[in-house]
Amino acid sequence: MNNTIVKLMRILQEVSLLDSAAAQIKIIVDSISAAVGSDVCSLYRADANGDMVLLASHGFSVAEKVCLPSGKGLVGLIARQKHVLNIADALNHPEFFFVADSNESRFQGFCGVPLIHNGKVIGVLVVQSEMNERFGDETEAFLVTLASQLSMILSSLPLLIDSDMAVNLHLNGVSGAAGIGIGSTRMCGSEDLGSVADALSQDPEGSIRQWKELLDLVRSEIAAEKAMLSDSLSDEITGIFDAYEMIVSDKSLSDRVEKELHAGNWLPGALRKSIFYFADLFESADDPYLSARHEDILHLGQKLYRAWQSMSNSGDRELEEIDRKVILVGKKISVSDIARVPREFLAGIVCFEGSSLAHTAVLANALGIPAVMGVDEYSGFITNEMLIVNGNDGIVIVHPGKLVAKQYSRMVRDDQSLKKSLESLKNLPAKTRDGQRIVLFANTGLQADIEPGLQAGAEGIGLYRTEIPFMIRDSFPGEEEQLAVYQKVFDAYAGKPVYMRTLDIGGDKQLPYFPIHGESNPALGWRGIRFSLDNVQLLMTQVRAMIRAAGGSESLHILLPMISCTEELNAFIVLLEDACDQLCHEGVAIVKPKLGIMVEVPAAISQLVFWKDKLDFVSVGSNDLSQYLLALDRDNGRVAKRYDHVHPAVLHEINRTVCIARQCELALGVCGEMASDPVAIVLLTGMGVKQLSMSAAKLPRAKALIRSIEYSWASKLFHEVERLDNAADIRAFVMAELQRETGWNS
Ligand code: PEP
Numbered sequence: 113m114n115n116t117i118v119k120l121m122r123i124l125q126e127v128s129l130l131d132s133a134a135a136q137i138k139i140i141v142d143s144i145s146a147a148v149g150s151d152v153c154s155l156y157r158a159d160a161n162g163d164m165v166l167l168a169s170h171g172f173s174v175a176e177k178v179c180l181p182s183g184k185g186l187v188g189l190i191a192r193q194k195h196v197l198n199i200a201d202a203l204n205h206p207e208f209f210f211v212a213d214s215n216e217s218r219f220q221g222f223c224g225v226p227l228i229h230n231g232k233v234i235g236v237l238v239v240q241s242e243m244n245e246r247f248g249d250e251t252e253a254f255l256v257t258l259a260s261q262l263s264m265i266l267s268s269l270p271l272l273i274d275s276d277m278a279v280n281l282h283l284n285g286v287s288g289a290a291g292i293g294i295g296s297t298r299m300c301g302s303e304d305l306g307s308v309a310d311a312l313s314q315d316p317e318g319s320i321r322q323w324k325e326l327l328d329l330v331r332s333e334i335a336a337e338k339a340m341l342s343d344s345l346s347d348e349i350t351g352i353f354d355a356y357e358m359i360v361s362d363k364s365l366s367d368r369v370e371k372e373l374h375a376g377n378w379l380p381g382a383l384r385k386s387i388f389y390f391a392d393l394f395e396s397a398d399d400p401y402l403s404a405r406h407e408d409i410l411h412l413g414q415k416l417y418r419a420w421q422s423m424s425n426s427g428d429r430e431l432e433e434i435d436r437k438v439i440l441v442g443k444k445i446s447v448s449d450i451a452r453v454p455r456e457f458l459a460g461i462v463c464f465e466g467s468s469l470a471h472t473a474v475l476a477n478a479l480g481i482p483a484v485m486g487v488d489e490y491s492g493f494i495t496n497e498m499l500i501v502n503g504n505d506g507i508v509i510v511h512p513g514k515l516v517a518k519q520y521s522r523m524v525r526d527d528q529s530l531k532k533s534l535e536s537l538k539n540l541p542a543k544t545r546d547g548q549r550i551v552l553f554a555n556t557g558l559q560a561d562i563e564p565g566l567q568a569g570a571e572g573i574g575l576y577r578t579e580i581p582f583m584i585r586d587s588f589p590g591e592e593e594q595l596a597v598y599q600k601v602f603d604a605y606a607g608k609p610v611y612m613r614t615l616d617i618g619g620d621k622q623l624p625y626f627p628i629h630g631e632s633n634p635a636l637g638w639r640g641i642r643f644s645l646d647n648v649q650l651l652m653t654q655v656r657a658m659i660r661a662a663g664g665s666e667s668l669h670i671l672l673p674m675i676s677c678t679e680e681l682n683a684f685i686v687l688l689e690d691a692c693d694q695l696c697h698e699g700v701a702i703v704k705p706k707l708g709i710m711v712e713v714p715a716a717i718s719q720l721v722f723w724k725d726k727l728d729f730v731s732v733g734s735n736d737l738s739q740y741l742l743a744l745d746r747d748n749g750r751v752a753k754r755y756d757h758v759h760p761a762v763l764h765e766i767n768r769t770v771c772i773a774r775q776c777e778l779a780l781g782v783c784g785e786m787a788s789d790p791v792a793i794v795l796l797t798g799m800g801v802k803q804l805s806m807s808a809a810k811l812p813r814a815k816a817l818i819r820s821i822e823y824s825w826a827s828k829l830f831h832e833v834e835r836l837d838n839a840a841d842i843r844a845f846v847m848a849e850l851q852r853e854t855g856w857n858s
């Protein structure tokens with residue numbers, strides 16, 4: 113059976129690459145039936161009402177579509193009990209439900225397992241046999257193991273496979289940038305053919321025509337390249353062009369691509385699949401010559417793909433004429449993908465990879481484009497089909513029904529009119545109705561973010577993530593390069609405080625030119641200040657650049673990420689003194705920067721009393737603080753929904769930090785995502801937090817909220833919330849009270 117598992121895992125992987133959902137399902141049931149030797153294998157999928165729809169079956173013949181009412185029959189029993197059922201005599205089971213006009217009366221042995229995704233039953237897998245016997249324990253264990261894999265595949269398939277009816281299929285990801293976007297799908301390739309996603313084309317015939325043009329184009333490109341080089345290079349080397357020419361003219365490649373195109377895949381998806389199919393085939397050949405040819409195939413694939421990209425880009429003129437909103441969808445979305453679409457037509461971004469801190473997310477935030485990252489991979493996207501991106505909740509809705517589309521359109525309109533009405537608040541202070549002043553800062557890291565922050569009325573920069581300028585380069589930037597970048601920030605925010613954080617890489621933030629490998633637990637590994645203190649030359653360069661960029665002003669506040677112990681803080685203080693001495697000796701006019709730490713490692717909270725004389729301020733990094741308190745990675749789709757920064761333990765620890773900071777006379781702000789969440793804003797205000805920092809796009813709403821509440825009310829509310837033991841109740845309670853008090857609508 114172990115071999116069977118390996119075999120089936122392979123089938124499942126291959127299946128997940130198939131485009132046609134119906135074909136995927138059919139292969140699954142046929143293969144399972146063959147693997148366990150059953151007469152029947154059926155796969156049921158729960159629809160929106162919980163009814164079980166038979167998606168495909170091997171060996172079970174039915175006259176028409178089968179849909180078992182919710183809870184009905186043995187399938188319903190399995191779904192209710194969320195438990196496997198393995199019995200010898202299904203026909204005499206009290207809950208057996210006979211499907212009319214079927215051959216079901218022949219099958220007695222029955223084993224069914226629930227398919228569970230995110231805690232919910234989304235389907236049931238059934239095998240049946242003509243024998244009056246239970247299936248063996250080994251088969252049962254195998255089906256249970258398989259079910260967990262299968263449920264992942266099933267969850268990414270449309271609810272109604274054979275129909276193109278709108279079904280409001282929800283795909284989950286994490287919020288990359290807030291806001292709601294509605295538009296038509298525009299698939300984006302990346303630079304690399306291997307990263308191209310599958311998508312459905314609306315015009316397979318057009319794709320086939322395009323494929324033929326592409327072949328002609330690449331054939332003539334190869335001939336031209338060969339002619340150009342044949343004088344100067346040996347035949348042995350120019351022979352590579354013959355190999356390309358041979359592959360490109362090979363009928364089996366064309367046949368395979370065309371088969372994929374007929375099945376509905378878009379051209380880059382069809383090309384990726386076909387090229388990788390042949391490359392794998394060659395690689396596994398015993399003959400070393402043939403095996404080495406797989407590289408040629410991959411190179412040719414990349415060449416064809418580049419040619420396709422330039423062919424499509426010459427259609428950019430067409431793009432400029434587009435008169436409707438577009439949503440970019442792809443594994444990775446590059447800056448140039450974004451730049452190709454006129455800003456007014458770019459309604460959203462959907463990325464299968466990446467976290468809320470990925471470049472694409474940062475850029476989307478800066479530009480105010482709703483984005484969802486790390487979305488469940490799904491092969492049913494259709495080019496030019498309507499799509500909804502809900503960047504607030506990290507959800508993408510495919511095939512939206514009329515009603516849902518209407519609701520979302522209304523939300524977009526409301527959002528736009530809210531934005532307009534908020535513009536008038538720009539120069540008004542963020543002050544509660546009873547006079548508590550809250551300072552609002554912007555989080556930034558990109559040049560593109562600087563101006564929007566000022567436009568939104570930011571009173572300074574509360575968190576400048578210096579890792580972003582490091583991430584978008586090919587090597588560590590030197591002192592002069594950093595100086596130029598930081599100076600722009602100080603110039604734009606002249607006279608206002610700027611909190612610059614030292615390099616915070618590691619964990620989910622990797623530098624392309626300095627990848628940190630081999631850590632089994634990167635979140636607890638070499639990151640933030642730990643990395644910087646071990647690479648003290650980089651830290652010294654950075655600190656010198658920051659101090660010089662501040663140009664003798666009082667603006668610079670240096671913020672240290674991931675501080676967890678006294679030794680780290682002391683080591684930095686020595687380095688800071690050293691940097692100041694060096695610059696003084698060099699004759700640079702400096703002002704010693706203010707120093708603070710991020711409170712994001714829980715250990716820092718109880719250490720604050722020891723550090724109070726060494727620090728000027730603290731900034732609560734609620735993203736990491738919640739991650740470490742809850743042992744939850746919010747960028748991991750499997751657990752992200754459990755992550756909530758209003759979890760009672762997080763609130764308790766933040767309130768403790770606020771109290772300790774007050775006793776120690778340390779200024780305190782909050783700069784994680786929490787600072788822009790309306791429920792959290794109320795609670796933080798109630799705790800007495802007086803400084804919040806968030807992305808520019810979220811500032812106006814936060815200000816409007818603060819101006820609508822009373823500090824005394826928020827403070828009372830926070831104490832009431834301290835009696836609640838879970839985040840969901842806390843959210844519901846605060847929202848209800850907020851609505852009652854101010855009429856605020858989420
Ligand atoms: C945080 O952890 O809350 C924070 C602001 O830092 P980052 O999100 O950059 O890790």
Ligand code: MG
Nearest residue numbers: 712733735736
């Ligand atoms: Mg952090």
